[in-house]
Amino acid sequence: MIKKFYIITILILIIITSSIAQPVPAEDENIPYLMTFGKLAETSWGDDDFSQTFFFVIPEEHKIPIFIRVYDPDVGGKIDEINGVFDTRVTYSVYGGNECYTNKDAQSTDPIGNYKSGNLLATKSFGVNPRYDDNWYTFGPFNPTEGEYVKKFGGYIFKIIAEGVSGDDGNMYRYFLSTSQNSNNRIEGANAFAYEYSFRMHNDPNEVSHIYPYVDDKTISVEEKNFDWDSDGMIRVVSVARKGLICKISGDDKWGSYKFKILDEEMNSSLDFQFIKKRYPQVKNNNVVISVKNQYGDLLPFYVVPIGGVPKYKYSIGVRKKN
């Protein structure tokens, strides 16, 4: 009975809080680009596994076709990161149907096993392609029911995997879940999430990026793992009950991790991982990877539109009368 209530709560939360999806990264994340390098790149460039998986949630009430649009899908031009010459190809594959999400390998940080589970609905590879440089490529249309229906999300899940299949350059890109092939029209009630986030940091030290892992009521503690942070500033965790916990960050081509306990007030809410760059010396073109696990080793999903809204510490003034 409690489980049922929990699921209902999740459903309600997702529907309520995700009404303005779905650029990926979303506005509240303030992340410039997702990042995937060609598989021949050194991990010191910032990508640990040359693959990034995102899931899109389409509420079951949504009946009309959907499109998954990719901004700057090619690997070349002014946005992507060159390593020598652009010689990288990145493949985007969209999956739906049975087990596209529910397969355990699909929910891993590493592209191993059956992580490409489900039905391949569309795929496209990009190398240097000026047509799509600083421009959009659209997958779809897809009937929402082509996704995998997952009850706890109250809708259909589509999966998109970006893989650097060759070369050693860095691909910077974004997604948009749209109702339109040619423009970005949001889908009411939709959301997107990932279990590992590979992205490009801002160059401007005044810009703070965020991700929002969701903490359920079974979470007692979490361990954050970050890769190749180049000692660039700090990761600060803010929540409804936490004003600012500073986590350790990694150096160049290294993993860093930090464990902390979850407070009671933080259950069933999102955390705000803030990526605050250092001001001096400035680090540019910093590509990083982050994931968060609970005490069981289960990954916490990062919703691009945080469940429960952007977590904000609730300041409360205490007053004592002086004697």
Added chain:
Amino acid sequence: MGRYKKKMLVIVFLISGVFSAFAQDYIITRLPFNTKRYDEFAPVYFQDGIIFCSNRKTGVFVNYTDDRNGDFLFDLYRVAQKTRTKWGEVKILSNKINTNFNEGPATFNNRETEMFFTRNNEASKKIGNSINRKNRLGIFSGKNTRNGWKNIKAFQYNNTNYNVAHPSLSDDGNFLYFASDMPGGFGGIDLYVCEKNRGRWGKPENLGAEVNTKGDEVFPFIHQSGRLYFSSDEHGSIGRLDIFYTEKVNGEWYKPIALDQPINSRYDDFGLIIDAFKKSGLFCSDRNKSDDIYSFITLFPIFENMFRMKENNFCYEFFEKGSVNTDSLQLKYEWDFGDGEKAKGLEVEHCFKNTGNYIVQLNVIDEITGDVYFNEATYQLPIEKIEQVYINCKDTVLVGEEIKMDGYQTNLKNFDIAEYYWDFGDGRRTKGIDITHIYSSPGIYIVQLGVFSKEDAQGNKKKQGVYKNIVVLDKKKK
């Protein structure tokens, strides 16, 4: 202007100022058992009435007289009080107490099992029907038993060469005050006290120059509060004997204060006793030719449940309640108190100047990013005065300095104040929301302010009161 004259003027000013303020606040009544021709005086509370002395004629055939003036000699009498205004029949005390000579002012221990009283030292000698002028007064004691008065004993400090009289026993029974013209005093009759130690009375000690004068100080009455009432024809008496009181402050008697008219008059006023609450009592006066006993009651109200006034405190500490210890705080807090003042810090203190409803706001400055988040939290803080009667005045003043006091800052809810009553702790009282007062002696005084509400529909009044201390310093010691 000479120093002496100036001092006198101050005293006259004080007395006249106070009289005009509340002379009408006493009601005095000549008690019905007084006689026109004879004297009645020196009452003392005893059981359901009083004991007093009188030289009224008690025998048809023989009454002893004073050979100096031919008056009858004094005996002790007892009279019961039936109601507030009715008194019973006057009865002479047992002949175990009364003799053929003078018996005078008496006092009792608090259980009324022992009486100290005044009597001629040579009471056993029958020397005709008159008394020899060399037969001085002394103090005697007797036990009040079921079988009558017994064990009559002379006080060890009686002396045939001088008078020892007018005893008054302290409530704890350890101090016996009396009047005496023994040598070594300040002149005339002085007041003395003996302290009981291990069941024996110590040597008489003169009460000192603050109390005793070159004139006569007589009829002491030590109240259970420690206040000593007595009569004197000095201390600025307005006419012959007047009634004064004094108290000990830091072991020293302070300058005696005269009681107000109509208790004191230009006649002899003396022999005052007063109840535990200082609300009513008896005194004696010869304002109607012979000495008579009068009752008095003060119309000044009594506020039974007064409490010590608390100072209004508008100072607060502000902090962020939900601080988690594990956080690595790199935040600064800026507090906007809503009264135009701001402060920075994780915990801050602020004192508001006035009452009011303040909205305190917390602005957070992120020291890492430099961002300022305004109004992250608010707190509505109503600041009110403590609900109490409030005495607004200086805490320390000098002798002779005019001190202003007022009750304007009184804060009582559902209490429509109609009257303000002040008791300055020096015997002076007055009415009014704002008043002035001058203390004539140094010391620590308890100032009381009581207020009455207007009458409600049923004619009931509410009352509340507070007290506070005022330190009065001697100008010389400033």
